[in-house]
Amino acid sequence: MTGIATAALDQLRERLGDAVVTDVDVMAAYAHDEADLVEHGQPGCVVHARSTEDVRHVVRVAGQYGIPVVPQGALTGLAGAANAVDGCIALSLRRMDRILEIDRINRIAVVQPGVINKAVSTAAGELGLRYPPDPGSWESSTIGGNVSTNAGGMCCVKYGVTSEYVLGLEVVLADGEVLRTGRRTAKGVAGYDLTKLFVGSEGTLGVITEITLALRPVSEGVLSLAAVFEDTVSAGAAVSAIVADGRTPSLLEIMDNTLIRAIEAYRPMDLPVDAAALLLAAVDDGSSAQLERIAQLCTAAGASEVHVASDPVEGEMLLAARRLAHPAMERLGKIIVDDIAVPRSALAELLDSTQRIGEKYQVRVAMVGHAGDGNMHPNLIVDRDDPDSHRRCMLAFDAIMQLGLDLGGTCTGEHGVGTLKKGWLATEIGPIGLRTHRAIKAALDPAGILNPGKVFEIPG
Numbered sequence: 001m002t003g004i005a006t007a008a009l010d011q012l013r014e015r016l017g018d019a020v021v022t023d024v025d026v027m028a029a030y031a032h033d034e035a036d037l038v039e040h041g042q043p044g045c046v047v048h049a050r051s052t053e054d055v056r057h058v059v060r061v062a063g064q065y066g067i068p069v070v071p072q073g074a075l076t077g078l079a080g081a082a083n084a085v086d087g088c089i090a091l092s093l094r095r096m097d098r099i100l101e102i103d104r105i106n107r108i109a110v111v112q113p114g115v116i117n118k119a120v121s122t123a124a125g126e127l128g129l130r131y132p133p134d135p136g137s138w139e140s141s142t143i144g145g146n147v148s149t150n151a152g153g154m155c156c157v158k159y160g161v162t163s164e165y166v167l168g169l170e171v172v173l174a175d176g177e178v179l180r181t182g183r184r185t186a187k188g189v190a191g192y193d194l195t196k197l198f199v200g201s202e203g204t205l206g207v208i209t210e211i212t213l214a215l216r217p218v219s220e221g222v223l224s225l226a227a228v229f230e231d232t233v234s235a236g237a238a239v240s241a242i243v244a245d246g247r248t249p250s251l252l253e254i255m256d257n258t259l260i261r262a263i264e265a266y267r268p269m270d271l272p273v274d275a276a277a278l279l280l281a282a283v284d285d286g287s288s289a290q291l292e293r294i295a296q297l298c299t300a301a302g303a304s305e306v307h308v309a310s311d312p313v314e315g316e317m318l319l320a321a322r323r324l325a326h327p328a329m330e331r332l333g334k335i336i337v338d339d340i341a342v343p344r345s346a347l348a349e350l351l352d353s354t355q356r357i358g359e360k361y362q363v364r365v366a367m368v369g370h371a372g373d374g375n376m377h378p379n380l381i382v383d384r385d386d387p388d389s390h391r392r393c394m395l396a397f398d399a400i401m402q403l404g405l406d407l408g409g410t411c412t413g414e415h416g417v418g419t420l421k422k423g424w425l426a427t428e429i430g431p432i433g434l435r436t437h438r439a440i441k442a443a444l445d446p447a448g449i450l451n452p453g454k455v456f457e458i459p460g
């Protein structure tokens with residue numbers, strides 16, 4: 001069943017008019033996020049909300065008719081978390097895209113959920129402030145999506161993930177009531193931390209309609225380097241050495257040979273195509289002594305070459321290369337992106353064992369990741385010409401997940417659970433963790449209309 005009852009559509013249109021879309025071709029564009037190999041259904045309609053009242057109307061109508069609601073930002077997710085279920089209302093928040101306030105003294109921004117990450121960064125930058133979370137998709141993903149997935153990015157090694165910057169929320173609950181959580185103050189510990197409960201909840205507990213974000217002062221000046229390694233394990237050892245030495249890089253990223261070659265083929269940038277791994281590091285406190293020390297540690301760990309960027313423009317180019325990872329990979333085939341995070345001390349073992357898993361299942365694995373966080377994205381490349389390739393990739397995907405958990409890690413460092421990893425979430429948190437998740441869901445969304453089938457299954 002993919003259609004929506006006419007009476008429900010009529011009720012939606014009473015308030016929302018043309019913002020309710022049932023054109024089949026348009027709806028197809030709202031069926032899934034970037035994880036296009038993950039299962040998805042077809043929406044019964046798409047609704048473009050422009051206000052909190054619009055969202056309340058949608059949720060109330062959905063509740064009355066028992067229609068699932070799938071909140072959607074920019075659909076850049078990599079776990080199928082925003083994928084449609086058959087007959088759902090795909091509730092797009094992209095048109096709620098206003099920056100409502102930037103307060104320089106209190107260092108906060110208040111934004112609607114459809115604001116693009118880059119727009120917040122740019123607006124804050126004009127006032128000498130900064131919004132640190134910087135997912136690779138920062139030019140296209142929404143703050144609502146970033147909050148709902150608790151997105152990370154390259155700066156996390158120093159600045160942490162999105163949740164550290166979310167001070168308060170306005171949320172439309174499953175019954176259509178509006179909950180305000182959190183604060184605008186620098187400190188505040190009143191009651192349960194409901195704000196954090198909604199951060200990373202992937203649209204399953206409520207629809208976020210306003211976000212109060214903490215901002216930081218702009219950084220002092222960014223200095224960068226690239227270290228070339230003949231094997232990935234040495235690159236992993238360099239990361240451990242940098243952290244153990246008490247350094248605080250603002251970026252510490254790794255790319256393996258498959259990825260370096262893919263980027264160079266996608267856009268020639270003079271990358272070292274024979275390197276087994278490239279480690280990118282940056283400091284943003286303007287300290288050349290700190291960068292120099294990181295360079296020494298890379299050399300001591302086995303780097304064959306360390307290239308210090310001569311100026312910020314060159315440093316920005318290194319970063320730009322890293323940001324091309326996803327489009328460059330997509331040219332190699334369909335990809336399934338893993339997102340395990342392990343303790344940093346286990347990074348070298350993770351890199352080594354992942355390579356062996358790729359060999360075992362005869363799958364091309366391209367490694368890229370936030371090495372400084374121990375958060376890696378093994379990209380499993382599905383060979384378009386090999387009908388068995390997808391099956392083998394999924395076996396490799398599961399083996400990497402198990403490896404991550406065995407090393408004391410987690411099944412997702414930043415992309416979220418979505419549809420792709422819900423089995424692994426259950427393994428990771430165990431039956432009591434799962435029961436607690438279900439109890440929270442039942443308390444906030446007893447009829448289960450909000451983004452059903454994501455994060456975990458509800459029995460019966």
Ligand SMILES: Cc1cc2nc3c(=O)[nH]c(=O)nc-3n(C[C@H](O)[C@H](O)[C@H](O)COP(=O)(O)OP(=O)(O)OC[C@H]3O[C@@H](n4cnc5c(N)ncnc54)[C@H](O)[C@@H]3O)c2cc1C
Nearest residue numbers: 073074075076077081136137142144145146148152203208
């Ligand atoms: C090239 C590329 C690079 C990427 N790099 C990173 C990275 O470095 N770090 C990282 O963490 N991720 C990264 N991602 C993944 C993705 O961009 C993030 O998960 C992002 O936060 C999703 O935002 P979105 O607006 O696209 O949300 P969507 O994909 O549309 O939705 C994501 C989830 O949020 C929910 N949601 C969206 N808006 C709301 C709302 N207002 N209220 C309630 N629920 C809502 C959806 O239901 C879904 O569960 C990358 C993706 C790509 C394509």
